[in-house]
Amino acid sequence: MQIRVALFAHLSRFQPDGEAGREPRVFELPEGTTVGAVIESLGLPDEPRVLFVNGRHAEEGTVLSEGDRLAIFPPVAGG
Amino acid sequence: MKRDLLRVNMSDLSITREPLPEGWHRYGGRALTDAIVFSEVPPDADPLGPDNVLVFSPGLLGGTSAPNGGRISVGAKSPLTGGIKESNSGGQAAHALARIGIGAVIVSGKPADPLARYCLVIEADGSASLQRVDEWAGLGNYELADEIAATRPEGDRYATIQTGPAGEAGAKAAGIAISDPKGYPNRFAGRGGLGSVMGSKGLKAIVISDKGLPYTEHADKDAFQAALKRFASALKEHAVTGQALPTYGTNVLTNILSEAGGLPTRNFSEGSFEKADDVGGERQRETILARGGHEHHGCHTGCTIQCSRYWMDKDGHYKTKGPEYETVWSFGADCGIGDLDEIADLDRACGNLGLDTIEMGATMAVYMDSGKLAFGDAKGALAALLSGAEGGEPGRVLWDGALATGKAFGVAHIPVVKSQALPAYDPRPVMGIGVTYATSPQGADHTAGYTITANILSVGGNVDPLKPEGQAELSKNLQIATAMLDSVGLCIFVAFAVLDIPDAFTAIHDMVEAHTGDPWDPDALMQLGKETLVFERLFNEKAGFTSADDRLPGFFKTVPLPPHNIVFQVTDEDLDSVFDFVPETAAQMGVS
Known part of the structure; x- marks a missing residue:
C-alpha cells in the first residue's frame, strides 16, 4: 500500500531522501504497518511527539491503510 | 515590597500617589486592574467618556528576575x-513600573x-508629570517612538506605552503599543479597543524611566533565588518552552493546526489552508535567517523562552516583530494570503496605526467574504486598512472590527x-477552545483558557478536540489558572511547562511567597485566579451581560467545517457550568 508521510519542525531532516521540507513523501509499505513501525524505520529521536493520521490524533499502535496521510510533529505550542 | 497607586486625572491634570489599599495587597496585574475597574467604573459608563479608567499594572513578580515575569495588564x-x-x-x-514601586x-x-x-512622564526617582504634546497628534507608533527618544537624555533606560492614530480616532480595534528591549513599539495590549480609551483621554504616550534602578526587593532573597532556579530549569527542560518556541516562535503552530483541520481559513469556511507551510514557523525561520534577521529573543528582559523575532524585508531592514502566529493566521489563512512578506506588510501597518492584528485580520476576512475584496488580495487589504487614516472608507468601518464590518457589508458569518473576533482556532474541530471563546468575560480570546494544549498539542494530557x-x-x-498567571505577571507560555512538570507550579508558589513575604499556599494561588474572574463576571453582569452572551454565533452549531465536517457540539448546560464557582467565591470576597 502507499501512504504519505510529512515531518515537521526539526524532524523534517529525518525524511529518507535526506532533504528537509515539510511536503509529504510517498512510502510503499506492507498492509498492516503501524505508525510505530514507520517511526522506527525513519529513526526519529526518542522523544515525545504528536501524531496525526488524516488529521486525527493517532497512536504508535494505529494501523495504517492505503492512501493515509501520516504527520509527525515534535512537541510544539505557541498562541 | 512596596507598591503604590499612581493616579492621573486627565480632567484637571493632577497626579497623586497613594499606597495600595490593604485589601488588595495580594492583587497584581490582571487581578488588580480588574479590582480597580470593578470598583471605580460605573458598569454603564461610556467607554470613551470621562468615567472610564485606564489601568496599567505589573504582576506580583514584576520588576524581579523571575523568568518571564515582566508581563503587564492593561484594564478598562x-x-x-x-x-x-x-x-x-x-x-x-x-x-x-514595578522597580519604581508602582503597583498600578x-x-x-x-x-x-x-x-x-499629553505625554505622561514617570522618572526613575518616582516623579511624574504630564507634558503637552499636541504636535504628536496623529503620529504612527514608530514615528512616535522616535519623537520620544529625542526627548530623553543620553544613556537613559526607559519603556514607552503608546497609542497610534487608530486610538486617537476612537477605533474599536485600537490597541496599545509597548516598547520591547530595543525600544521598538511592537508589543501590544491589542485586544478590546483599549488604544481608543487611551486616545479618548488625550494620552498619546507614557514614558517610564527605570535607569539605574535595581530589581524590586524580595522579602526572602535566598528562598526566591532557590525557587527561581527550579522554575528556570523546568522551562529549559520542557520541549516546548526549551526548544520549539525559541527555535520557531509562536508561528510553529500554523502547520499543526492546519494538519488538525482547525486553522480557520477564508473567514472560517475551511479548517486547513493549502499554503500553510508557505507561511508557517519553519519557513519563517528559514527566511529570517537568510535575511540576517533577529530570531530567538525575549519580548522583555528576563524572558527565558525567547519566542520573539524580527522580520526583515528583502533588503534586510527591520519591518516588524514576528509576525506572530495569530497575525500569520488572521491576515494569512483567514484572508487566503499565503506570503509572509505580504502578511508582514499588514502587520507593520497595524503596528504603526495601533490596531489589533487579530481583530483586523479577522475583520478583513469578513470584508472579503462580503465580496468587496477577493480572498488573497493582499494589496487590496493593505489599501483598505490604510484608507482609515484619513477617516476614509472602508478603513474607518474596518477599524471598528469584525462585527461592525460584517453588519455594514451584510455578511452572514461573523x-x-x-x-470580539475569534482568534486562530476553529471551535468546531477544537471544541475546548469554543468553550473558552463563548464563556470568557473577555469575549472570544484564546489566551483566556488555552485548551489547545490538551486538545491538539498533547500538553497537560489529552482531551479529544x-x-x-x-471540554x-x-x-x-485553564481559565482559573490563566487568571492567576496574568495576576502574578508571568507569561502564559510558562503554562506549557507547568502543565507537564508539577514542580514548576510549586516553584511559582514559592517565588510568590518569597517575594511578597505573605504566606501563600497552592490553593490560595488558584483562589487568586477565581477572584480575578469574579470581578470580571460581576462587572459584565452589571453591564447587562447574560448567559445568552456566553454563546458562539449560530453558524458554528449548524454549518459543518471541512475537512472533518463537524459542528460545535458542547451543550449550553456545559457552557453555563464553567463559572459555577462565582457565587461562592464572590461571597467569600464580600462582593456582589
Whole structure:
C-alpha cells in the first residue's frame, strides 16, 4: 500500500531522501504497518511527539491503510 | 515590597500617589486592574467618556528576575465588547513600573479640549508629570517612538506605552503599543479597543524611566533565588518552552493546526489552508535567517523562552516583530494570503496605526467574504486598512472590527463573541477552545483558557478536540489558572511547562511567597485566579451581560467545517457550568 508521510519542525531532516521540507513523501509499505513501525524505520529521536493520521490524533499502535496521510510533529505550542 | 497607586486625572491634570489599599495587597496585574475597574467604573459608563479608567499594572513578580515575569495588564471597560477588559502584553513597561514601586497607574477623566495631547512622564526617582504634546497628534507608533527618544537624555533606560492614530480616532480595534528591549513599539495590549480609551483621554504616550534602578526587593532573597532556579530549569527542560518556541516562535503552530483541520481559513469556511507551510514557523525561520534577521529573543528582559523575532524585508531592514502566529493566521489563512512578506506588510501597518492584528485580520476576512475584496488580495487589504487614516472608507468601518464590518457589508458569518473576533482556532474541530471563546468575560480570546494544549498539542494530557465531552471542565480549569498567571505577571507560555512538570507550579508558589513575604499556599494561588474572574463576571453582569452572551454565533452549531465536517457540539448546560464557582467565591470576597 502507499501512504504519505510529512515531518515537521526539526524532524523534517529525518525524511529518507535526506532533504528537509515539510511536503509529504510517498512510502510503499506492507498492509498492516503501524505508525510505530514507520517511526522506527525513519529513526526519529526518542522523544515525545504528536501524531496525526488524516488529521486525527493517532497512536504508535494505529494501523495504517492505503492512501493515509501520516504527520509527525515534535512537541510544539505557541498562541 | 512596596507598591503604590499612581493616579492621573486627565480632567484637571493632577497626579497623586497613594499606597495600595490593604485589601488588595495580594492583587497584581490582571487581578488588580480588574479590582480597580470593578470598583471605580460605573458598569454603564461610556467607554470613551470621562468615567472610564485606564489601568496599567505589573504582576506580583514584576520588576524581579523571575523568568518571564515582566508581563503587564492593561484594564478598562472595553469599547469593543462593552464589558470589562484585561489586555495583556510583554515589553519593558511592567518591570520599569514595578522597580519604581508602582503597583498600578490609574488614568481617569478626560481633557476638555479634544485636540489636546499629553505625554505622561514617570522618572526613575518616582516623579511624574504630564507634558503637552499636541504636535504628536496623529503620529504612527514608530514615528512616535522616535519623537520620544529625542526627548530623553543620553544613556537613559526607559519603556514607552503608546497609542497610534487608530486610538486617537476612537477605533474599536485600537490597541496599545509597548516598547520591547530595543525600544521598538511592537508589543501590544491589542485586544478590546483599549488604544481608543487611551486616545479618548488625550494620552498619546507614557514614558517610564527605570535607569539605574535595581530589581524590586524580595522579602526572602535566598528562598526566591532557590525557587527561581527550579522554575528556570523546568522551562529549559520542557520541549516546548526549551526548544520549539525559541527555535520557531509562536508561528510553529500554523502547520499543526492546519494538519488538525482547525486553522480557520477564508473567514472560517475551511479548517486547513493549502499554503500553510508557505507561511508557517519553519519557513519563517528559514527566511529570517537568510535575511540576517533577529530570531530567538525575549519580548522583555528576563524572558527565558525567547519566542520573539524580527522580520526583515528583502533588503534586510527591520519591518516588524514576528509576525506572530495569530497575525500569520488572521491576515494569512483567514484572508487566503499565503506570503509572509505580504502578511508582514499588514502587520507593520497595524503596528504603526495601533490596531489589533487579530481583530483586523479577522475583520478583513469578513470584508472579503462580503465580496468587496477577493480572498488573497493582499494589496487590496493593505489599501483598505490604510484608507482609515484619513477617516476614509472602508478603513474607518474596518477599524471598528469584525462585527461592525460584517453588519455594514451584510455578511452572514461573523465570527465574534461579545463583539470580539475569534482568534486562530476553529471551535468546531477544537471544541475546548469554543468553550473558552463563548464563556470568557473577555469575549472570544484564546489566551483566556488555552485548551489547545490538551486538545491538539498533547500538553497537560489529552482531551479529544472532536468530541464535546470534558471540554467545559478543561476550559474552566485553564481559565482559573490563566487568571492567576496574568495576576502574578508571568507569561502564559510558562503554562506549557507547568502543565507537564508539577514542580514548576510549586516553584511559582514559592517565588510568590518569597517575594511578597505573605504566606501563600497552592490553593490560595488558584483562589487568586477565581477572584480575578469574579470581578470580571460581576462587572459584565452589571453591564447587562447574560448567559445568552456566553454563546458562539449560530453558524458554528449548524454549518459543518471541512475537512472533518463537524459542528460545535458542547451543550449550553456545559457552557453555563464553567463559572459555577462565582457565587461562592464572590461571597467569600464580600462582593456582589
